Amino acid sequence: MAVPQRQTMRLLSQRLQCLSKPTVVRQTRSISSRYSNATKRTVTTAPSPTSHLHEQLSAGAGARNPLDVRAARIIDAEAKAHNLQRMRIAGMGLILSMGGLAMVIFNLDLDSIEQAEKQRKGGQQLDASDEGNARFQGKEVHVIGAGDGKRIVASGAGEQVELVETGTSSVPHFPRTIYLPSSTDPTRIPGVVGVAQPNADANPGNTANQEEYTLVGLGIRTVMWIQVYVVGMYVRTNDITALQAKLVRNVNPTASALIPSEKEDLKKKLLDPEESRAIWAELLAVPGIKTAFRISPTRSTNFSHLRDGFVSGINNRTSEARSLTQGGTTEYDSEEFGRSVQDLKAIFKGSNAPKGSVLVLSRDERGTLDVLYQPKPEQGDQAMERLGSLPDERVSRLLWFGYLAGAKVSSQGARDGIVNGCMEFVERPVGSVETMVH
Template identity: 80%
Template structure:
């Protein structure tokens, strides 16, 4: 019985709308004739009232017949979707608010806030600069001179360490030179004796290490960020005795007959070092084995752990292997072998679950044969006398090459700031005659 009634209502609905429409028209005509003595009023008011009433009663004009079941169902669904959309928007806004709050709290530098609060309570700002009041690995930092010619050193009395500003207050300085062991895994599988860091050979901090330490000079540095959060400062070093070789290869790549590059040639080299394909070719040539010794020094700007660092390194390797496969589609690359896969797994095993506090030092060194050494030292100023330990070594030069490419070559690098810093350092090298930079360092 319900079905015939519903069909009857559907048939009746258009008829009722039609009757309502005619009634509205008759009412509008009655209003118009009532004021027939005033022509201007009938012309001005009757059509407008007629049009308004007819439009309101016209199907689809915004008013639905309450007896039309289908129209009522459509209206219910529209209201439901409207309220669901508002709930989704409100929920998304709430999630974004909590996410932004979490990011702000995670990125908050409590040390800087504490220093600012201490200064405020002290009442007066100290005359000395922040650099002069800072300490580097337990040594007081001094600023000598001003402007482009200023020097920043830590310590005094023949134990000075020349520093370079990093651009972040979390890790404000990097040493211009460091000293690393000469031996690789094949020659010295035992732990490294003495402190490996910025101490000069045969110094009080690192006595008797002339035979097993080599000097490395900073090429450039930068900050690795994830979104807008600073993760660590990374700087590239080259063995000081290899600077001449690095200079010569960079210069000869642009001008085979020159000993130094002129400004236009320097600009050409800079563009190539920042280009995705050209940079891969140039650094591939510079990292050929046997070749030069290089290293990356990494210092976290906030407390982290080896797992996070490892994931970043492996991600960089995967990106570079993907680029290599894209350049040679359908061709088996040197990174498709099982041996290379085992080497990547060995790299992961080196970084076992351990914390890397803010200001600690991780060194990735690559010798002339491409062997990777991973060295680590906790915060030097808090662990005086603690040796820098070797976490592990890896002989497969493809792993270290791709790690280096992750910072220096390809379309997307781990730290664009570090890449630009290294490129700018190379520009300073090639602007001077080959062999002169090594002499200036000494």
């Protein structure tokens, strides 16, 4: 009997709502005039049908009949919407948590953790970064002096290398001078992958097939807050005088060195997006000076990631060049340049670049790009391999612009370090820096 009674009550509830008459509420309002007293004269008016309907709907919305089908549907839809919103918030929280976990894992230095664990088990309380700073490419590191006159050298096997601090414990030092194969080596076949002779103990210094390069400045490339690699710019020691002269004469054509105010003017130009492009375009004009970038990853990576960064820098510089022509054609719109960029991509293929390995991008006086790589520089007997060569000077020029010129460079720290190194060059008379290095 319970089911028929419930259906009867549901039918009666709808009919009772239709038959119930609303109570007529009479309102009074005062009408005042100059002939009557407003407090003594009132007019009774009935509520309008619109206001009565609004009150009835408001009362029905506030107290829905739980047996009403429409009310049940509304309640069900509201519950679904609430649950759906909670699911969306929970999903966003899950995605953020997974992204944060992935970021933490990516930033972990497994080598340092493993080394710290070994030290903990052995009962030694040592700083892993200090131990890493104690050696450079298999040689012991010594600090001579203190303050501004401090020198850092790595000694071993009858050889001594002067070092510069990088600012990160992952790759703590860079050499002040390096030796790279000469592009005039008669045994070299352009475009063919080969092995370049290293600066071995038995053949140190600037030999027939090796040329000395001096560090200009360095910095750390970061993506967001993650350190990717340390990069330093080198110039062939024999070309320092030419670099000095061009930098000085850009500000003062008759000077041999710059005074402090002129140095500030040059520094502003080298940091300006437009003027820096013009200055470095002149410095990298061919035939000209030889330069190189030395890159050492602060964490294990691969050539694909490095290649993508290089190509992205080239694309940014070509976009800037097109914007300067206001939509006109540039020297980078040809099919030949497109093929050269593809050849650059082909050089970096299918290999890992472990933490501390060395990648060198060198640019000769004709703008030819050479790519050299040494996976384990701590092993002095391991040669630096030449991965490939690219004769199109536009590719190397845009790669260099990616660190030196334009609005947004690949590493602002490296750009600042290189500019500061140039300031040290121009404050000395032209030709004196090259003599000091030798």
